[in-house]
Amino acid sequence: MSKQEVILCESLETSLGRAIELCPHDKLFVLTDEHTQRLCLPSLKESGLLKDAVEICIGAEDIHKTLETLASVWMALSTQGATRHSLLINLGGGMVTDLGGFAAATFKRGISYINIPTTLLAMVDASVGGKTGINFNGLKNEIGAFAPANSVLIETEFLRTLDTHNFFSGYAEMLKHGLISNTAHWAELLNFDSSSIDYAALKQLVGQSVQVKEDIVEQDPFEHGIRKALNLGHTVGHAFESMALAENRPVLHGYAVAWGIVCELYLSHLKVGFPKEKMRQTIQFIKDNYGVFTFDCKKYDQVYAFMTHDKKNTSGTINFTLLKDIGDICINQTADKDTIFEMLDFYRECMGI
Ligand SMILES: NC(=O)c1ccc[n+]([C@@H]2O[C@H](COP(=O)([O-])OP(=O)(O)OC[C@H]3O[C@@H](n4cnc5c(N)ncnc54)[C@H](O)[C@@H]3O)[C@@H](O)[C@H]2O)c1
Numbered sequence: 552m553s554k555q556e557v558i559l560c561e562s563l564e565t566s567l568g569r570a571i572e573l574c575p576h577d578k579l580f581v582l583t584d585e586h587t588q589r590l591c592l593p594s595l596k597e598s599g600l601l602k603d604a605v606e607i608c609i610g611a612e613d614i615h616k617t618l619e620t621l622a623s624v625w626m627a628l629s630t631q632g633a634t635r636h637s638l639l640i641n642l643g644g645g646m647v648t649d650l651g652g653f654a655a656a657t658f659k660r661g662i663s664y665i666n667i668p669t670t671l672l673a674m675v676d677a678s679v680g681g682k683t684g685i686n687f688n689g690l691k692n693e694i695g696a697f698a699p700a701n702s703v704l705i706e707t708e709f710l711r712t713l714d715t716h717n718f719f720s721g722y723a724e725m726l727k728h729g730l731i732s733n734t735a736h737w738a739e740l741l742n743f744d745s746s747s748i749d750y751a752a753l754k755q756l757v758g759q760s761v762q763v764k765e766d767i768v769e770q771d772p773f774e775h776g777i778r779k780a781l782n783l784g785h786t787v788g789h790a791f792e793s794m795a796l797a798e799n800r801p802v803l804h805g806y807a808v809a810w811g812i813v814c815e816l817y818l819s820h821l822k823v824g825f826p827k828e829k830m831r832q833t834i835q836f837i838k839d840n841y842g843v844f845t846f847d848c849k850k851y852d853q854v855y856a857f858m859t860h861d862k863k864n865t866s867g868t869i870n871f872t873l874l875k876d877i878g879d880i881c882i883n884q885t886a887d888k889d890t891i892f893e894m895l896d897f898y899r900e901c902m903g904i
């Protein structure tokens with residue numbers, strides 16, 4: 552996989568001008584969702600760089616990360632003259648960069664694309680590393696491809712219009728990056744004052760966080776080994792997210808990951824000795840900021856069934872990424888059904904349900 556250019560922008564206009572120049576193209580397309588079309592596209596258009604761009608707009612959020620939406624993007628590209636040499640700019644959160652990236656990867660077997668992430672989650676995680684795709688059959692990212700953007704341009708000024716829930720959703724992936732990297736970064740994240748955001752400090756944290764992801768992706772772009780570290784909290788998190796979607800009470804991806812981290816830190820403690828005090832501090836932060844995802848023990852089999860679809864699994868065993876300590880990563884860890892149910896008991900008890 553080619554190495555991706557990731558830029559923490561000083562001037563988005565300058566960086567975008569350069570990124571477009573690096574991708575010779577015959578026609579330019581820009582994909583937004585209904586919110587980023589209103590909130591983010593106007594400032595980008597002021598630069599004049601998009602004056603000839605064809606705009607494509609899709610519905611917002613994960614309920615639209617579907618085959619139907621993907622087909623609508625393919626259709627817009629096809630009917631509005633896109634060729635193999637066209638360029639797509641994805642302007643939005645992780646839903647837009649995942650779906651737009653997959654549209655670019657598959658249209659005429661692949662066209663160039665640039666990601667301009669506009670949520671915290673997309674800046675530190677989704678826009679980087681080449682995982683693209685859609686949800687399918689009630690399962691997260693069931694269909695997709697590894698296809699990195701030519702450039703990723705991070706402009707943290709977009710974060711000023713983000714609501715609190717989406718701020719914390721992205722922050723959960725940052726916390727994951729803290730847990731898999733080092734104690735200093737993890738502690739800095741637990742101590743950040745989210746009640747009155749210092750955007751300069753946030754920009755610095757975004758830079759550190761995305762660097763954690765870039766370093767891992769560079770070592771293992773196709774997730775044969777160490778990239779599984781980036782999936783900490785996701786074996787359970789994706790199961791919660793899929794169950795919530797099936798029950799018509801969707802939860803934000805980062806919230807599901809945060810609750811998944813609660814479970815998987817417990818499993819880490821149980822199986823590989825993750826320190827109890829660091830587990831307690833992390834879980835307290837999650838309880839304070841993410842509330843709780845509720846379910847009773849009658850749902851354990853369903854949660855387990857969703858986990859059997861995790862992409863890290865091999866030959867019928869459920870696979871987790873666990874931690875011996877902060878930054879001490881154990882991939883390919885398995886747990887039997889009884890242990891997984893014990894983990895869910897722990898989650899419900901410590902979250903007070
Ligand atoms: N490919 C990867 O490596 C990767 C990593 C993590 C998550 N993901 C995926 O990313 C998706 C979640 O991404 P997300 O959290 O960005 O959600 P999202 O894209 O659904 O955006 C959340 C909401 O914020 C709005 N929004 C976007 N930018 C805004 C801004 N600047 N101001 C105000 N509102 C804004 C959106 O319109 C949407 O309503 C999930 O589908 C998840 O599976 C992918």
Ligand SMILES: O=C(O)C(=O)C[C@@H](O)[C@H](O)[C@H](O)COP(=O)(O)O
Pocket residue numbers: 676680682691692724774778781782785862
């Ligand atoms: O980049 C990765 O690798 C990740 O696992 C990042 C995750 O935060 C992200 O949610 C990713 O989309 C999960 O991928 P999946 O392979 O478990 O669907």
Ligand SMILES: [Zn+2]
Pocket residue numbers: 676724785804808
């Ligand atoms: Zn994630």
